Amino acid sequence: xxxxxxxxxxxxxxxxxxxxxxxxxxxxxxxxxxxxxxxxxxxxxxxxxxxxxxxxxxxxxxxxxxxxxxxxxxxxxxxxxxxxxxxxxxxxxxxxxxxxxxxxxxxxxxxxxxxxxxxxxxxxxxx
Amino acid sequence: xxxxxxxxxxxxxxxxxxxxxxxxxxxxxxxxxxxxxxxxxxxxxxxxxxxxxxxxxxxxxxxxxxxxxxxxxxxxxxxxxxxxxxxxxxxxxxxxxxxxxxxxxxxxxxxxxxxxxxxxxxxxxxxxxxxxxxxxxxxxx
Numbered sequence: 604x605x606x607x608x609x610x611x612x613x614x615x616x617x618x619x620x621x622x623x624x625x626x627x628x629x630x631x632x633x634x635x636x637x638x639x640x641x642x643x644x645x646x647x648x649x650x651x652x653x654x655x656x657x658x659x660x661x662x663x664x665x666x667x668x669x670x671x672x673x674x675x676x677x678x679x680x681x682x683x684x685x686x687x688x689x690x691x692x693x694x695x696x697x698x699x700x701x702x703x704x705x706x707x708x709x710x711x712x713x714x715x716x717x718x719x720x721x722x723x724x725x726x727x728x729x730x
Numbered sequence: 731x732x733x734x735x736x737x738x739x740x741x742x743x744x745x746x747x748x749x750x751x752x753x754x755x756x757x758x759x760x761x762x763x764x765x766x767x768x769x770x771x772x773x774x775x776x777x778x779x780x781x782x783x784x785x786x787x788x789x790x791x792x793x794x795x796x797x798x799x800x801x802x803x804x805x806x807x808x809x810x811x812x813x814x815x816x817x818x819x820x821x822x823x824x825x826x827x828x829x830x831x832x833x834x835x836x837x838x839x840x841x842x843x844x845x846x847x848x849x850x851x852x853x854x855x856x857x858x859x860x861x862x863x864x865x866x867x868x869x870x871x
Contacts, residue, residue, distance in 0.1 A: 638832060638834055638840055641775065642771075645840075648764055670774070670831070673770040673771055674767060675763070690743065
């Protein structure tokens with residue numbers, strides 16, 4: 604699924620138009636606990652998987668952006684209408700990360716994406 | 731090459747800066763992607779631990795032909811029971827730490843999982859976490 608289609612279909616707001624570039628999204632992982640994201644996504648051995656992955660989170664602090672940076676994930680999707688602060692948006696821009704947000708809840712966002720064929724990352728499972 | 735970074739306690743705005751610089755350095759050196767990722771995941775957890783649990787400290791990052799060596803030093807108050815702290819899920823973190831996406835007792839276990847060698851020494855004057863990542867070796871998690 605194209606990122607532009609995700610933005611349109613899930614009515615996402617793009618906070619960082621400067622960093623936007625359209626791309627395929629085939630995988631996703633959702634967490635509010637960044638240690639989970641670090642552990643599970645660190646187990647992925649194929650860099651193409653994370654390059655087509657987005658991080659779904661309700662965490663609107665710098666730490667969600669930093670975590671994405673550590674894992675080379677360049678799309679962070681904030682759920683349930685959370686609004687990031689300007690410093691978080693600035694950090695995302697600085698690091699070339701696309702920060703988007705939807706009004707949908709984490710459960711509904713994940714469910715809709717799964718139904719659209721986006722696969723969930725599982726610890727130590729390789730594709 | 732050796733680099734050193736100051737880490738400030740309770741400052742979540744700056745937390746992750748050291749690991750970010752380490753990431754950029756490894757990327758610029760064309761270090762293999764999965765190796766970069768496990769060094770940075772461990773580094774970020776260790777950096778966050780100093781932010782959460784200590785009164786402040788610093789990190790050093792050394793690259794040799796054989797390994798990447800990370801050392802994290804803080805000025806206390808120390809870990810009373812290292813064995814307990816190594817258990818997944820054990821945490822003394824606060825609500826603020828949870829609100830920032832950390833503090834669920836996964837930091838030290840994640841560091842151990844990501845690194846090839848990990849040593850911790852701690853007393854009331856501070857904690858030293860030593861992490862080594864051997865270059866060119868396959869790492870089984």
